[in-house]
Structures are given as C-alpha cells and as structure tokens.
Amino acid sequence: MLRVTHAQLKELIRVSVERKVPLMIWGSPGIGKTYCAKEVAKEQGIDLIDLRLSLFDPTELKGLPAFVDYEGPDGKLLKKTVWTTSDLIPSSGKGILLLDELNMAPELIQAPAYQLLQFRQIGTSVLGDEWGIIATGNKLSDQTPTHMLSSALVNRIMHVELNPPNIDAWVTWALDNALDDRVIGFVISNPGELYKIADITTEEYAFPTPRSWELTSRVILGIEDIQKVQHLAMSLIGTETGSKFVAFVKLSQTIQFEKYLENPKLIKEICDISKIDVLYNFVVNVVKYWKLAKHKISKRAMKKFDSSKKVKLYGIDTFVKLAINMEQREAGALLLRLLKRQNENSFKKQLLSCKDWKLCTEIYGKYLI
Numbered sequence: 001m002l003r004v005t006h007a008q009l010k011e012l013i014r015v016s017v018e019r020k021v022p023l024m025i026w027g028s029p030g031i032g033k034t035y036c037a038k039e040v041a042k043e044q045g046i047d048l049i050d051l052r053l054s055l056f057d058p059t060e061l062k063g064l065p066a067f068v069d070y071e072g073p074d075g076k077l078l079k080k081t082v083w084t085t086s087d088l089i090p091s092s093g094k095g096i097l098l099l100d101e102l103n104m105a106p107e108l109i110q111a112p113a114y115q116l117l118q119f120r121q122i123g124t125s126v127l128g129d130e131w132g133i134i135a136t137g138n139k140l141s142d143q144t145p146t147h148m149l150s151s152a153l154v155n156r157i158m159h160v161e162l163n164p165p166n167i168d169a170w171v172t173w174a175l176d177n178a179l180d181d182r183v184i185g186f187v188i189s190n191p192g193e194l195y196k197i198a199d200i201t202t203e204e205y206a207f208p209t210p211r212s213w214e215l216t217s218r219v220i221l222g223i224e225d226i227q228k229v230q231h232l233a234m235s236l237i238g239t240e241t242g243s244k245f246v247a248f249v250k251l252s253q254t255i256q257f258e259k260y261l262e263n264p265k266l267i268k269e270i271c272d273i274s275k276i277d278v279l280y281n282f283v284v285n286v287v288k289y290w291k292l293a294k295h296k297i298s299k300r301a302m303k304k305f306d307s308s309k310k311v312k313l314y315g316i317d318t319f320v321k322l323a324i325n326m327e328q329r330e331a332g333a334l335l336l337r338l339l340k341r342q343n344e345n346s347f348k349k350q351l352l353s354c355k356d357w358k359l360c361t362e363i364y365g366k367y368l369i
Helices: 006-019 033-044 058-062 107-119 167-176 181-189 210-220 226-237 239-253 257-262 264-270 273-295 299-303 316-325 329-340 344-352 357-368
Strands: 023-026 047-050 065-071 077-083 095-099 131-137 158-162
Touching (some): 006 158, 006 167, 033 095, 058 107, 167 181, 264 316, 273 316, 273 329, 316 329, 316 344, 329 357
Parallel strands (some): 095 131
Antiparallel strands (some): 065 077
16 A cells, blocks of 8 residues: 655645545554544635544435325326435535545444445435545554445545655654654654554553643643643653653753753764754743743842742853754754744844854754754
C-alpha cells in the first residue's frame, strides 16, 4: 500500500473530493487521519460531516419504511411501502462526508456503504454533487476492534496508509497550534516519545501519540504544580512516558538561567548531546521568561523562572546571542520559533534592531521567514 506523509495526504484528499473518487486512509490511532480531513475542509471553507457507520443500523442509513396511498388500476385506494430519505446523507451544500473508522462497522452495515461509495447514494438518499467521500480505518495490527472489509468494498475506493508524523513536521504543527512549550521541548529532545504503538496486554491504556500529546498540552497548559502535571500527563501518555516528561519538567529547578542570560556564550556548556534534555528545558523555560518580561508581569512572578532569585529583564539581543551560541542548531531554531510565535510582527521588528541580526539570519534564516 502507498505510504504518505501528512502533507501528501492532504493533497490526495483535495483531489479525491474534487474528482469524486472516495479515498480510504489507513493508519494507527492518533496520528492525524481525521485531523487531515478536517484541515482540508477548514482550508477550503467547506463542511465536514463525521458519519461513523458503526453507530448505526442499516435502516437508519437507508431510511425508514412508510406507507403511502395510491390509486390502483380499478380506482381503488391502495397502500404501498416507500423508503423515507435519511438526513444522514447531505443532499445540498459542499463538503466532505467522513466515514470515520469504517472498518469498525460490521458486515451488515458495510453493505449500504457499497452503494454509497460506488453510486453516491443509499436507498433514496442521494449524496449532493458537491460532496466528496473520505474514509478512515485502523490497521489490524494496532489491536483495535476492526472487521475485515470485503473485496467488493475495497475495490471501489483509493487506499493509502498515513505515516506517523516525523519530528520536524510535528514541531511545525505544534508551534502553529500553540501547544504547551514543555510538551514541544520534551518531544523534540526525545523524538522516540512522539509515537509508540499501544500494548494493551500490559493494561497500560494510555500511550503517546500526536493526538494524546495535543490533549496533554491542553490539560496542563498554565499549570505549574508538578504533581498535577504528573497525574494529568500520565493519564494521557502513560506512566513510562509520563515519568520521563515529568523528569524533564523538573529539570528547570536545576538550571541556572541567570548564568546563561548574563553570558550567552556559556550556553555551549549544555549543548553537548548528553545534556540535550537540559538544553531544551532551558529553551522552553527561557521563552517563558521572555514572555513574562515582554508582558511586564510582576517581579514576584518572574522569580519562579530565575533560580538565583535575582530579577532582571533581558531584551531580544540576549536571546539572539543565545541562539547563535547554541551548537545544537535545532535548539536555537526552536528558541527563535517559540519567540516568533508570540507576536511575529513585533519579533521581526525587534530582530532587525539587533546588532547580530545578520549573523542570526544567516544561521536561522529559513526559520524566520
């Protein structure tokens, strides 16, 4: 089966919807199959209806029978059965009909799907001309409850398998969607923790995926209490990955932020690959420090990000020098990207006022465009 990236999948979805050829997206749970379809619908300004066939029975899809009167050959009033139109199938407007988790539907439900996928209708319910059909399904190897799709069904549609996102693509997405800095910093310094296949035989039902990291970010955002962060994270990404994440968060208590802010050249001390967690922890916490400085939060609030308890505000020049002196360029790029996403126009104006802006753009130009 053809394996594709998220960017390639979105292009295939666009073509599928435009040409009215259904597309089946295969892939593991939580890697962005449904998200890609929703993103395409959002970008094109069209509707999306999530129709999970496993939640319905055939009559709900086909429409319910009803009696109507009609005049027989001899003029007598007779009754006949007709099928009503189901409002589950949109007949007007423009959008994507998403058959999410199609292979969770039992064979009895798959039968109506044949007609929908090939002839764009079920019974008397006809899908509107401006609607495309996208389906998703988990693989049998992912330990999810699935049913085999018949050859008659699969031969009616295109098939691709979505790869889990690579770390660069995920970081770009995470920055664009304002995920918690701690989550971004941990994942980029521990790329193997972005996605792990579930092993439900261990009764560990929480495991890391791009989806569970997004949920983790959502629930811990703004929470500093380490025990709360630990409980929330472990409930979504599992105890093993959750423990590593909490250990990463705790690192901020051991870093001398003032030391590196006062002399950015010293940042090279923690640029060794063996201290990668420390470096990325510094990056996400120094961004918080910059946020607080930028918004002029009280000195009391500033102190919790300053291990020496000496409060001092630092301008953009300091952060640019830090990035330039980071031998791990990925960390320097993350620092600048995190700063940039706070206020892009303001960041670019401040950057141009730095005496080191030319050197910075030579090194990190592609991240600053």
